[in-house]
Amino acid sequence: MNSFTPQRGMTLIELIVAITIIGISIISILGLLSFQASRSSNAMIQAQAAQIADAYLNEVTQKSFLPLANPSGRANFNDIDDYNGLNDAVATDQSGMPVPGLDGFSVSIQIIATTLNTVPAKRIDVTVQHINAPSVVATGYRTQ
Numbered sequence: 001m002n003s004f005t006p007q008r009g010m011t012l013i014e015l016i017v018a019i020t021i022i023g024i025s026i027i028s029i030l031g032l033l034s035f036q037a038s039r040s041s042n043a044m045i046q047a048q049a050a051q052i053a054d055a056y057l058n059e060v061t062q063k064s065f066l067p068l069a070n071p072s073g074r075a076n077f078n079d080i081d082d083y084n085g086l087n088d089a090v091a092t093d094q095s096g097m098p099v100p101g102l103d104g105f106s107v108s109i110q111i112i113a114t115t116l117n118t119v120p121a122k123r124i125d126v127t128v129q130h131i132n133a134p135s136v137v138a139t140g141y142r143t144q
Contacts, residue, residue, distance in 0.1 A: 049128040053138035084111035
């Protein structure tokens with residue numbers, strides 16, 4: 001009597017199809033992880049830009065509201081209006097020295113005279129830009 005026993009295993013075609021499906025799955029997963037990693041670094045850049053804008057805004061709001069003598073150089077600025085039109089190609093500290101590690105950021109400041117409920121005020125717009133992310137704008141007001 002001739003008995004037939006089914007063979008176990010996979011054919012070569014089945015093996016090639018399985019390897020192809022696994023390969024496509026791995027490529028898709030790696031592409032998704034790569035996309036998430038780039039978005040994660042963008043969030044870090046945005047957070048750094050927000051901190052830089054906040055630091056500049058704090059610096060400006062601590063100065064006098066009323067115009068004083070116009071000194072030259074940011075280290076000598078003594079009133080809010082001195083900052084109007086400031087354009088730092090690189091983020092710097094108050095003395096004008098570049099901050100290490102922040103060379104991809106540029107900062108500009110615009111001061112606009114306005115009133116808040118009949119009180120004289122100045123609107124301060126600090127714009128921080130990075131080459132790899134959207135710009136961040138921090139706005140504050142200083143009253144007399």
